[in-house]
Every structure is written in C-alpha cells, then in structure tokens.
Amino acid sequence: MARIASEEMKERLAVYFIMGSQNSERPAADVLKEALDGGVTLFQFREKGANALKGAEKEALARQLQRLCRAYGVPLIVNDDVELALAIDADGVHVGQDDEDARRVREKIGDKILGVSAHNAEEARAAIEAGADYIGVGPIYPTRSKDDASEAQGPGVLRHLREQGITIPIVAIGGITVDNATAVIEAGADGVSVISAIASAPEPKAAAAALAAAVRAAGPR
Ligand SMILES: Cc1ncc(COP(=O)(O)OP(=O)(O)O)c(N)n1
Ligand SMILES: Cc1ncsc1CCOP(=O)(O)O
Numbered sequence: 001m002a003r004i005a006s007e008e009m010k011e012r013l014a015v016y017f018i019m020g021s022q023n024s025e026r027p028a029a030d031v032l033k034e035a036l037d038g039g040v041t042l043f044q045f046r047e048k049g050a051n052a053l054k055g056a057e058k059e060a061l062a063r064q065l066q067r068l069c070r071a072y073g074v075p076l077i078v079n080d081d082v083e084l085a086l087a088i089d090a091d092g093v094h095v096g097q098d099d100e101d102a103r104r105v106r107e108k109i110g111d112k113i114l115g116v117s118a119h120n121a122e123e124a125r126a127a128i129e130a131g132a133d134y135i136g137v138g139p140i141y142p143t144r145s146k147d148d149a150s151e152a153q154g155p156g157v158l159r160h161l162r163e164q165g166i167t168i169p170i171v172a173i174g175g176i177t178v179d180n181a182t183a184v185i186e187a188g189a190d191g192v193s194v195i196s197a198i199a200s201a202p203e204p205k206a207a208a209a210a211l212a213a214a215v216r217a218a219g220p221r
C-alpha cells in the first residue's frame with residue numbers, strides 16, 4: 001500500500017464527519033448510516049469526554065462503525081488513539097498538537113492516512129515534515145463540541161496558510177454549517193469537518209447532502 005495521493009486526499013476531505021457516542025442521543029451507527037447515505041466522504045471516530053466509552057466497549061463501537069464505513073467505501077480515521085487504529089486496522093489516525101508526536105505516529109502507522117491539527121503556518125510546516133497527509137485547521141467558528149477548543153480564528157487563517165505557500169490538503173473545522181461552508185472553501189480549504197452540523201441535525205442524511213452540495217458548488221472539483 002502506498003501513501004494516499006494529495007488529490008485523492010483533497011477529494012476525501014470534502015465532507016469529513018466526526019462522531020463518537022457522546023455526540024448524539026441516538027445510536028452512533030444509526031446517525032452514521034444516515035450521514036453516509038447523504039454523502040459523507042470521510043469519517044473520524046472521536047470517542048471523547050466525560051462519558052466516553054473505554055477499552056473493549058470503545059473498540060466494539062469502533063468496529064461497528066468501521067463495518068458501516070467499509071460498506072460505503074468510506075475511510076475511517078481514529079482520533080488520538082493510535083493503538084486502537086492499529087488494533088482495528090483503521091484507515092488512518094488524527095492527532096493534535098497535544099497528542100502523540102506526529103512523526104512517531106507516522107512511524108507506527110506506515111502508509112495509513114495521517115491527519116494533524118495545525119493553527120498556523122509553523123505548525124502546518126511541522127506537520128508536513130512529520131508526514132501528514134492533511135491538516136485540520138480550526139476552530140474556524142465558535143464550537144460547542146470541543147471542551148478545550150481554542151479561540152475561533154475565522155476563515156482568514158485558511159487564506160493566510162495558502163498565501164504562505166502551504167499546499168497540503170486542508171480541512172476546516174469548528175462551527176461549520178451549510179451556511180458558512182462556502183466561505184471556508186473559498187478561503188482555501190479542500191473540505192469541511194463537522195460534528196454537530198450532522199450529528200445534531202434532525203435529518204443527518206439531508207444535512208450531509210446539503211454540506212456536500214455546498215462544498216462541491218464552492219470548490220474547484
Ligand atoms: C479533522 C480534525 N481537525 C482537528 C481536530 C482536532 O484535534 P485535536 O486538536 O487533537 O483535538 P481533539 O479532537 O483530539 O479533541 C480533529 N479531531 N479533527
Ligand atoms: C474536534 C474539533 N476540533 C476543533 S473544533 C472541533 C469540534 C467541531 O465540532 P462542530 O462541528 O460541532 O463545531
């Protein structure tokens with residue numbers, strides 16, 4: 001297996017849904033299935049927070065969601081937990097600045113997809129050096145889905161990164177909705193990453209489809 005090509009990565013980032021059991025009152029698998037039906041292109045399993053599942057229960061949920069993703073041909077990325085990603089043979093891992101060192105993660109996961117959070121050009125360049133396939137940039141807008149989120153940066157940070165010559169695939173995250181998705185793509189993101197815009201939507205399928213349409217209409221694809 002070879003590393004994912006940059007162009008394919010950009011396509012995959014179009015509608016990047018993130019969820020764990022804490023993000024919906026409904027069973028995670030039900031929400032994910034509807035989101036996949038709506039056109040989600042990449043999924044991140046992020047089991048985090050006070051009531052997060054641990055150990056065998058966490059792995060069982062990851063495997064259940066992985067089965068669904070595989071049925072739709074959508075890659076599954078594990079947030080933070082490199083050992084879980086390896087145990088279930090996930091398609092990739094996402095780590096932030098306070099997580100396991102990205103270079104070390106790249107060594108552990110071989111050619112699997114590596115996503116790294118970056119907030120500025122310096123972190124973006126370090127992520128690229130470490131072997132990231134994409135960077136997650138945000139929060140772009142205020143979010144209620146991450147307890148320790150830093151201050152919202154606005155879409156200008158995306159434009160700034162592109163102006164600084166950062167060409168790696170970028171996904172924008174934090175407070176993204178169908179109403180502001182166009183702005184982040186026009187500012188330089190290749191896709192949008194969302195939790196609540198899909199997980200809290202009355203109809204996750206319709207929400208995912210609306211995001212997909214907005215991204216495709218705004219982007220160069
Ligand atoms: C696509 C994407 N971008 C950014 C993040 C945030 O990662 P991190 O800063 O490590 O925070 P946690 O999600 O671990 O709380 C992400 N998960 N995904
Ligand atoms: C995980 C994460 N990292 C930065 S903001 C965020 C939460 C995004 O959730 P929402 O789409 O509900 O704002």
Ligand SMILES: [Mg+2]
Nearest residue numbers: 080095096099
């Ligand atoms: Mg993290």
